[in-house]
Amino acid sequence: MSTPSAIEAFLTQHRIHEVECVIPDMTGIARGKILPRNLFLAAGEMRIPKSVLLNTVNGQQPDNGPYVGDTDPDMVCLPDVSTARVVPWAAEPVAVVIHDCQEWDGSPVQISPRGVLRRVLKLFDERGWTPVVAPEMEFYLVARQQNPHEPLQPPLGRTGKPEAGRQSYSIDAVNDFDPFFMELSSFCQQHNLGVETLIHEAGPGQMEINFSHGNALELADRVFLFKRTVRETALRHGIFATFMAKPMEQEPGSAMHIHQSILDAGGNNIFSLPDGSASPLFGQCIAGLQAYIPQLMPMFAPYVNSYRRLSPFMSAPINVRWGHDNRTCGIRIPKSSPANRRVENRVPGVDVNPYLAMAATLACCYLGMTEGLTPSAPTTDSAWNVSHELPRHLEDAIASMRSCAPMREVLGAGFVDAFCAVKELEYATYNRVISSWEREHLLLLV
Numbered sequence: 001m002s003t004p005s006a007i008e009a010f011l012t013q014h015r016i017h018e019v020e021c022v023i024p025d026m027t028g029i030a031r032g033k034i035l036p037r038n039l040f041l042a043a044g045e046m047r048i049p050k051s052v053l054l055n056t057v058n059g060q061q062p063d064n065g066p067y068v069g070d071t072d073p074d075m076v077c078l079p080d081v082s083t084a085r086v087v088p089w090a091a092e093p094v095a096v097v098i099h100d101c102q103e104w105d106g107s108p109v110q111i112s113p114r115g116v117l118r119r120v121l122k123l124f125d126e127r128g129w130t131p132v133v134a135p136e137m138e139f140y141l142v143a144r145q146q147n148p149h150e151p152l153q154p155p156l157g158r159t160g161k162p163e164a165g166r167q168s169y170s171i172d173a174v175n176d177f178d179p180f181f182m183e184l185s186s187f188c189q190q191h192n193l194g195v196e197t198l199i200h201e202a203g204p205g206q207m208e209i210n211f212s213h214g215n216a217l218e219l220a221d222r223v224f225l226f227k228r229t230v231r232e233t234a235l236r237h238g239i240f241a242t243f244m245a246k247p248m249e250q251e252p253g254s255a256m257h258i259h260q261s262i263l264d265a266g267g268n269n270i271f272s273l274p275d276g277s278a279s280p281l282f283g284q285c286i287a288g289l290q291a292y293i294p295q296l297m298p299m300f301a302p303y304v305n306s307y308r309r310l311s312p313f314m315s316a317p318i319n320v321r322w323g324h325d326n327r328t329c330g331i332r333i334p335k336s337s338p339a340n341r342r343v344e345n346r347v348p349g350v351d352v353n354p355y356l357a358m359a360a361t362l363a364c365c366y367l368g369m370t371e372g373l374t375p376s377a378p379t380t381d382s383a384w385n386v387s388h389e390l391p392r393h394l395e396d397a398i399a400s401m402r403s404c405a406p407m408r409e410v411l412g413a414g415f416v417d418a419f420c421a422v423k424e425l426e427y428a429t430y431n432r433v434i435s436s437w438e439r440e441h442l443l444l445l446v
Helices: 004-012 037-043 050-054 112-124 171-175 176-191 218-238 280-295 354-370 392-402 405-411 413-431 436-442
Strands: 018-024 030-036 047-049 074-081 094-102 130-143 195-200 206-211 239-242 255-264 323-324 331-333 342-344
Touching: 004 094, 018 037, 018 074, 018 112, 018 323, 030 037, 030 047, 047 050, 050 413, 094 112, 094 255, 112 130, 112 218, 112 354, 112 405, 130 218, 130 354, 176 195, 176 218, 206 218, 218 239, 218 354, 255 280, 255 354, 280 323, 280 331, 280 342, 280 354, 280 392, 280 405, 354 405, 392 413, 405 413
Parallel strands: 018 094, 323 331
Antiparallel strands: 018 030, 047 074, 074 094, 130 206, 130 239, 130 255, 195 206, 255 342, 331 342
C-alpha cells in the first residue's frame, strides 16, 4: 500500500470535501477552480487559460495575443503543497491551495505574479542572499452601501455611533468592534497567517495589522489570503472592509509598508558589519530604492485612486528621501540592533498585488546593491517640505515603468509589457468616466 502524499494526508486530517485551487492575477484577485477532493488528488494540476492572468480589476482584458499567443492557450497550474490551508469561514470543510503557473515545457509563466516574485528571489539566491520581509497592512472598516456615487461612511460600533474624529492607537476604538476582531483573530489563527499586532490607525474605522517577518514568497501568500479573510469576516458582521488606498476624501490613505533586510548564507544580516556599523550594501540598497521606486510605481500604486493617497501631511510619502526613524520619508530606517537593521519602504499602498509589491521592492534593493549605487544624504527634518519625486498619476507611472531597461531585465520584459497593458486599459476605462465633480462645477458654469 503506497504512503499517502503530504497533501492527501492534509485533506484527510481535516476531512476536506472540496479544494479551492487559486492563483493571483495581475490585480491580486484570486482566480481558479473549486474541485472535489478526489478530482483534485487525481488530477494533480489545474489547467486554465493563461489570459486569466491579464484581467483588469473591472474584468476586461487587453489584446492578449502578444502576451499569451493568438490561440489563448491553457497553462498548467501546479499546487504548492506548503500553502494548503483550511478555509475557516466555509460552512463545510474546504481547503485552499495556491498554485504556480507553468508553460507546457515546465518553464514558469513569465506573466504570473507569483512567478515574477520567484524570479526576483532566484537572483538573490544566486548570490547567497535571502531576503527577509515584514509587511504592515492598513485597511478601513466602513458601513455597507450599495451606491458607488455616495461617499463611504464609518460603520456603527457597539456604541451605536460612528467614530468622531481621529483615534490613532485608541484601544477603546478597537474594542468598539470586538466581535469582528475576535472572529478575525480566530480565522487568522486557523488560516496560519502569522498576524502579530493590531492597532487603530488615524482614520475613522482605519486599522493596521502587522505580520511576523519571514520569507518573501510566504509573506506574499499570507497577505494574499489575509485580504480575503478580512473581507469575509467583515461581511459576517454586516460591514465592509476595504483595501482601497484612499477610500475617504478627507482621511489618510491606507498603506502596506514593507520592512526588508537580507541575510547571507550564514544567517547574518548583510546590512551590518561585524562591528555593528552599517555596511556599504545597506547604503546601496537604500540608493536602489531611491533610484528605482519612481520607475516601478504601477507596482506600488496600481490604480488612479492610489495617487490620491500620496499627498503631503496625510501620513504618506511624496518622494524617496530617506531618514532614520523619519516617518515623513518614503524610505524609513527604524531604530534597531545591528542584527535587525532593515529598511522600511513606505511607498506601497495596501491596494497592491502583494507578490508584485514584494518583487518590486526587492528588485530595487537588488539593483542598488549589484550596481553599487550611492544614496543621498539622510533627511533629518520633514520630507513633506521636499518637492514630489514620484509620478503624480498612473499614466506617467506606466510610461516610466515600460521604459526602465534594468527592471525589464530583472522582472522580465514579457511581464513588464503585459502588466503595463493591463494598467493602460484600466486607466483608459477610468478616463471615460464623467465624475460628480465635473457635473457639479462644469455643467452650468463654463
